[in-house]
Amino acid sequence: MEAEEVVAKPPKGRFCTICNQRRAALKRPKTLEQICRECFYAVFEEEIHGVIVDNQLFKPGERVAIGASGGKDSTVLAYVLSELNRRHNYGLDLFLLSVDEGITGYRDDSLETVKRNEIQYGLPLKVVSYKDLYGWTMDEIVKLIGLKNNCTFCGVFRRQALDRGATLLKVDKLVTGHNADDIAETVLLNILRGDIARLSRCTSITTGEDGPIPRCKPFKYTYEKEIVMYAYFKRLDYFSTECIYSPNAYRGFAREFIKDLERIRPRAILDIIKSGEDFRISTSTKMPEQGNCERCGYISSQFSVPSSDFLLLSMVLFA
Numbered sequence: 001m002e003a004e005e006v007v008a009k010p011p012k013g014r015f016c017t018i019c020n021q022r023r024a025a026l027k028r029p030k031t032l033e034q035i036c037r038e039c040f041y042a043v044f045e046e047e048i049h050g051v052i053v054d055n056q057l058f059k060p061g062e063r064v065a066i067g068a069s070g071g072k073d074s075t076v077l078a079y080v081l082s083e084l085n086r087r088h089n090y091g092l093d094l095f096l097l098s099v100d101e102g103i104t105g106y107r108d109d110s111l112e113t114v115k116r117n118e119i120q121y122g123l124p125l126k127v128v129s130y131k132d133l134y135g136w137t138m139d140e141i142v143k144l145i146g147l148k149n150n151c152t153f154c155g156v157f158r159r160q161a162l163d164r165g166a167t168l169l170k171v172d173k174l175v176t177g178h179n180a181d182d183i184a185e186t187v188l189l190n191i192l193r194g195d196i197a198r199l200s201r202c203t204s205i206t207t208g209e210d211g212p213i214p215r216c217k218p219f220k221y222t223y224e225k226e227i228v229m230y231a232y233f234k235r236l237d238y239f240s241t242e243c244i245y246s247p248n249a250y251r252g253f254a255r256e257f258i259k260d261l262e263r264i265r266p267r268a269i270l271d272i273i274k275s276g277e278d279f280r281i282s283t284s285t286k287m288p289e290q291g292n293c294e295r296c297g298y299i300s301s302q303f304s305v306p307s308s309d310f311l312l313l314s315m316v317l318f319a
């Protein structure tokens with residue numbers, strides 16, 4: 001999504017409906033209010049602060065890793081979290097954590113962005129790679145098995161790579177840039193797939209509290225369009241190319257559907273999240289159990305944690 005697509009200009013000469021002093025510069029995607037840039041920054045940042053406080057996401061003194069892909073969501077997350085940490089004295093030690101999946105022309109370029117963010121925001125960066133952890137890059141795997149289910153596997157491996165990186169950094173929490181659109185999309189996908197186990201946990205703002213490193217989503221209620229707008233107006237340095245392997249067509253359909261709904265009724269995104277949150281499973285329903293990998297003990301509901309040849313074997317078998 002490009003910034004030009006989301007910055008809707010209000011009629012000339014209109015005043016900001018929040019401060020009533022400056023000229024309105026944009027139409028806020030979430031509420032359609034016509035406001036000035038300064039008020040947009042303020043409401044955007046303070047809403048995220050509200051989510052952090054209301055959900056008690058952090059405790060003073062905690063070490064927190066930001067999953068940094070170089071994309072707009074995690075770049076804005078790194079920027080806003082460091083601002084809020086200073087402004088509201090959260091007392092957090094923040095780090096950037098990147099996973100290098102080994103995708104030439106995609107991750108190598110986005111990692112360059114994260115390296116610049118490391119300097120721009122003064123946050124220490126740790127990079128972990130599939131090559132070091134599993135013995136294979138995604139490029140090598142795709143070369144061998146072709147374009148089959150790559151996103152599904154890559155997602156499982158990335159999740160575990162983030163856990164390992166977070167353990168190396170000795171952090172208390174890991175935050176990711178999943179935004180409101182991502183969560184609404186996941187709610188919808190889980191309904192379409194009839195996956196009630198995932199439906200019941202996909203709206204949680206914090207997950208993995210029983211595991212070694214809980215994960216939080218401070219952007220749970222933040223609209224993608226507003227993230228793009230914020231990054232554009234603040235001129236943040238981010239990377240905006242899609243991954244070159246296997247676009248996920250089913251997820252893409254859910255995304256388009258939600259974007260259509262948003263055009264008619266912006267609240268639709270929050271309403272879908274709310275429906276997911278309020279969803280209850282009857283106690284008599286049999287749920288699949290989330291297990292741990294027999295090899296290394298990491299949480300794994302589907303596959304054993306990959307290691308060198310085993311990774312490839314599972315991809316070939318499941319592809």
Ligand SMILES: Nc1ncnc2c1ncn2[C@@H]1O[C@H](COP(=O)(O)OP(=O)(O)OP(=O)(O)O)[C@@H](O)[C@H]1O
Pocket residue numbers: 066067068069070071072073074075097098099100101158175176177178182
């Ligand atoms: N390679 C990676 N290294 C570290 N964190 C990652 C990586 N890929 C994804 N993440 C984390 O997971 C979140 C959701 O990832 P997803 O692939 O859905 O990307 P996205 O919605 O395009 O986000 P972004 O704009 O930050 O790339 C990201 O915001 C980031 O926090």
